[in-house]
Amino acid sequence: xxxxxxxxxxxxxxxxxxxxxxxxxxxxxxxxxxxxxxxxxxxxxxxxxxxxxxxxxxxxxxxxxxxxxxxxxxxxxxxxxxxxxxxxxxxxxxxxxxxxxxxxxxxxxxxxxxxxx
Numbered sequence: 001x002x003x004x005x006x007x008x009x010x011x012x013x014x015x016x017x018x019x020x021x022x023x024x025x026x027x028x029x030x031x032x033x034x035x036x037x038x039x040x041x042x043x044x045x046x047x048x049x050x051x052x053x054x055x056x057x058x059x060x061x062x063x064x065x066x067x068x069x070x071x072x073x074x075x076x077x078x079x080x081x082x083x084x085x086x087x088x089x090x091x092x093x094x095x096x097x098x099x100x101x102x103x104x105x106x107x108x109x110x111x112x113x114x115x116x117x
Contacts, residue, residue: 001049001050001051001089003022003023003046004043005021005023006019006020006028007020008039008040009035009036009039010039011035011039012039026088028091029079029091030060030067030075030076033069033075034064044096051087057083061076
């Protein structure tokens with residue numbers, strides 16, 4: 001299972017941020033669902049580790065099992081279903097910042113000067 005570090009913005013607020021290390025992929029998914037899609041930021045994959053799915057389910061249920069959505073449904077159960085299902089091991093939308101392409105400066109000094117002239 002992929003392991004991450006990053007910052008968590010409680011309820012998505014930049015004024016209420018804390019650093020988190022050792023987050024598993026399903027924990028990131030839970031935190032995004034509870035606090036908002038952009039609440040987990042500066043996300044970095046720090047490694048992978050073998051995780052017992054039953055133990056991870058228990059840890060997540062202990063930590064986040066009481067969280068409900070606007071309809072009163074349990075977020076943990078809505079996302080991950082029953083005990084017989086495996087948890088996600090990766091974030092499908094994660095892109096390592098180190099491997100993202102570098103965008104070159106599109107506007108040259110000559111172009112900028114001609115625009116400002």
